[in-house]
Amino acid sequence: MKKTLFDKIWDAHVVKKIDDGPNVLYIDRMYIHEVTSPQAFAGLAARGLDVFRPLQVTATADHNTPTVNQHLPVRDEQSRSQLETLAANCRKNNIQHFGLGNEYNGIVHVIGPELGFTQPGMTIVCGDSHTSTHGALGCIAFGVGTSEVEMVLASQCILQPKPKSMRITVEGALQKNVSAKDIILYIISKLGTDGGTGYFVEFAGSAIRNLSVEGRMTLCNMSIEMGARGGMIAPDQKTFDYLKGRINAPSGDEFCIAVEKWKRLVTDDGATFDMEYSFNGEEIPVMITYGTNPGMAMPVSASIPSAEKSDDSPNESFVKALNYMGLKPGEKLLGKKIDYVFLGSCTNGRIEDLRVFAGYVKGKKKAPGVTAWIVPGSKLVEKQAHEEGLVRILKDAGFEFRQPGCSACLAMNDDKVPEGKYCLSTSNRNFEGRQGPGSRTFLAGPLLAAAAAVTGEISNPAE
Amino acid sequence: MAKEKFNTIVSQCVPLVEENIDTDQIIPARYLKATTRQGFGDFLFRDWRFSPDSKPVKGFILNNPAYSGTVLVAGRNFGCGSSREHAAWAIHDYGFRVVVSSFFADIFRNNALNNGILPVQVSQRFLDVLLQTAMADPDTKVTVDLGKQTISIPSKGLSESFAINGYKKECLMEGYDDIDYLVNLRDEITEAETLWAGK
Numbered sequence: 332m333k334k335t336l337f338d339k340i341w342d343a344h345v346v347k348k349i350d351d352g353p354n355v356l357y358i359d360r361m362y363i364h365e366v367t368s369p370q371a372f373a374g375l376a377a378r379g380l381d382v383f384r385p386l387q388v389t390a391t392a393d394h395n396t397p398t399v400n401q402h403l404p405v406r407d408e409q410s411r412s413q414l415e416t417l418a419a420n421c422r423k424n425n426i427q428h429f430g431l432g433n434e435y436n437g438i439v440h441v442i443g444p445e446l447g448f449t450q451p452g453m454t455i456v457c458g459d460s461h462t463s464t465h466g467a468l469g470c471i472a473f474g475v476g477t478s479e480v481e482m483v484l485a486s487q488c489i490l491q492p493k494p495k496s497m498r499i500t501v502e503g504a505l506q507k508n509v510s511a512k513d514i515i516l517y518i519i520s521k522l523g524t525d526g527g528t529g530y531f532v533e534f535a536g537s538a539i540r541n542l543s544v545e546g547r548m549t550l551c552n553m554s555i556e557m558g559a560r561g562g563m564i565a566p567d568q569k570t571f572d573y574l575k576g577r578i579n580a581p582s583g584d585e586f587c588i589a590v591e592k593w594k595r596l597v598t599d600d601g602a603t604f605d606m607e608y609s610f611n612g613e614e615i616p617v618m619i620t621y622g623t624n625p626g627m628a629m630p631v632s633a634s635i636p637s638a639e640k641s642d643d644s645p646n647e648s649f650v651k652a653l654n655y656m657g658l659k660p661g662e663k664l665l666g667k668k669i670d671y672v673f674l675g676s677c678t679n680g681r682i683e684d685l686r687v688f689a690g691y692v693k694g695k696k697k698a699p700g701v702t703a704w705i706v707p708g709s710k711l712v713e714k715q716a717h718e719e720g721l722v723r724i725l726k727d728a729g730f731e732f733r734q735p736g737c738s739a740c741l742a743m744n745d746d747k748v749p750e751g752k753y754c755l756s757t758s759n760r761n762f763e764g765r766q767g768p769g770s771r772t773f774l775a776g777p778l779l780a781a782a783a784a785v786t787g788e789i790s791n792p793a794e
Numbered sequence: 795m796a797k798e799k800f801n802t803i804v805s806q807c808v809p810l811v812e813e814n815i816d817t818d819q820i821i822p823a824r825y826l827k828a829t830t831r832q833g834f835g836d837f838l839f840r841d842w843r844f845s846p847d848s849k850p851v852k853g854f855i856l857n858n859p860a861y862s863g864t865v866l867v868a869g870r871n872f873g874c875g876s877s878r879e880h881a882a883w884a885i886h887d888y889g890f891r892v893v894v895s896s897f898f899a900d901i902f903r904n905n906a907l908n909n910g911i912l913p914v915q916v917s918q919r920f921l922d923v924l925l926q927t928a929m930a931d932p933d934t935k936v937t938v939d940l941g942k943q944t945i946s947i948p949s950k951g952l953s954e955s956f957a958i959n960g961y962k963k964e965c966l967m968e969g970y971d972d973i974d975y976l977v978n979l980r981d982e983i984t985e986a987e988t989l990w991a992g993k
Binding site: 493742743768 | 823881905980986
């Protein structure tokens with residue numbers, strides 16, 4: 332029988348099918364962080380249970396961590412308590428923990444792949460919706476709630492109905508300056524924020540294959556923003572090259588054996604999906620969001636649509652979103668003054684993103700009125716940015732290079748955009764208040780972030 | 795561990811007409827710093843319910859004393875965005891046991907079910923009638939019968955059935971617990987691991 336990539340991996344991990352109910356799905360690796368795990372450990376302790384497979388759990392501190400002075404005690408008492416609780420839970424249960432200050436610390440979805448924990452063919456969960464990122468390496472990875480984290484701690488399994496399957500094919504060469512971020516914002520703007528709900532998405536086509544592994548992560552990362560459980564891309568030579576030599580990846584003969592297995596992880600010719608979409612890569616422009624969900628996105632040089640033309644959002648919510656943003660239908664965003672720029676997050680906090688940003692600002696100066704947070708996704712990304720001379724370029728252009736963490740993506744730490752201020756952000760969500768109460772977010776890729784940081788306004792580097 | 799059993803509910807409801815209500819609206823990230831499950835109800839819809847200086851926002855439905863009950867009714871695509879289970883905890887802690895919408899985000903649906911909250915997915919037409927009726931009359935009651943899988947608005951003579959998988963239905967009605975179930979499977983899981991390791 333012809334099978335999809337998704338079916339191959341899912342079916343190989345089903346321990347049991349419950350009649351008229353979910354599957355008992357085996358999880359190869361679970362990532363945990365400080366915000367969504369404490370209640371799961373507490374639940375386990377209340378039952379007097381041990382962690383079933385502690386070696387298959389990996390922990391990092393990222394959501395609450397400050398992005399300056401990480402050598403000092405965390406000032407916020409509750410944040411510190413969450414970080415200490417995670418450390419204590421990991422010590423007690425023999426779980427590997429890359430805490431604050433550790434040389435491998437960073438955002439959970441950045442460190443998983445870069446340390447080689449994430450590998451093709453795996454099932455991966457984490458109490459974080461952007462777990463979909465890991466699908467870029469050809470695995471089934473999805474976000475779960477804390478009760479489900481507890482299930483995995485207790486049994487290395489999760490009760491999960493099998494999602495429907497969707498394939499999104501993007502063929503053709505991308506235009507200059509168009510990145511993975513633009514592809515995914517374009518797709519979400521076409522399918523809507525619930526267009527993928529109930530589905531697991533495989534991304535395919537030449538435009539996808541031509542992306543680097545980092546770009547694929549950006550793409551899969553935001554598949555949750557169209558409601559999909561996750562996104563995935565069949566592993567290929569780029570994936571194998573990316574993994575070779577990484578700390579937890581197989582090495583030597585074992586690597587060759589693994590690659591032979593991974594090569595079978597493709598959708599069979601003739602396999603069918605519950606839903607298919609295809610897009611022409613040549614038509615995808617540089618994108619930016621204008622509203623309060625990631626589906627409210629448009630070409631950077633376009634005008635904000637009028638409510639009647641927007642079939643994604645209903646009028647009432649559309650008007651509310653524009654009011655919140657302080658914008659009007661028909662308005663152009665080019666030239667709009669920007670107060671803050673955030674480069675970072677599990678969406679765009681990898682070395683490639685820093686290279687794009689640094690490449691643009693090299694020899695230029697940060698605009699005086701702009702506060703810019705340049706936040707690497709991990710300690711390894713930070714180190715590499717130093718080694719490649721990117722940090723020097725940033726500093727020469729007047730930018731401060733901060734320390735790793737989720738930072739202004741969700742503003743759990745001090746990196747908050749003040750009420751009413753505009754932020755051009757490379758993160759994944761422009762929800763009301765996401766970057767701080769009353770904050771106003773424009774989502775875009777690293778290039779637009781760099782251009783805004785230098786000009787102080789939304790600008791198109793191509794013009 | 796046994797959980798609270800879900801019985802038939804007859805209640806007034808609280809209508810929220812907004813669509814695409816994301817979990818950052820249900821509970822903003824800065825209130826996710828606790829290490830226990832209790833007390834999140836105070837932060838439910840925090841930034842819609844209270845001004846920055848913590849005064850109740852007039853006009854927001856949770857601040858209107860005419861509205862009460864254990865049923866929350868919301869526009870389509872409720873619970874999209876973050877996987878934070880704190881959203882479900884906040885809804886439960888506030889006192890809701892049912893959320894009615896025409897469409898739910900996947901992770902929120904699971905989180906709700908795992909916390910004794912029943913997500914009832916209805917047709918857009920039923921939702922529109924329920925929202926309008928409840929907006930016009932705060933005393934509007936709904937009946938949610940999990941056993942029969944029906945939801946009705948008696949004052950309108952309107953009723954609709956909803957879907958739920960048999961396993962989850964039984965768990966909710968009997969107060970069964972998923973972790974107990976999975977821990978009892980540990981031997982079976984170990985066997986599967988051994989089998990797969992040989993492949």
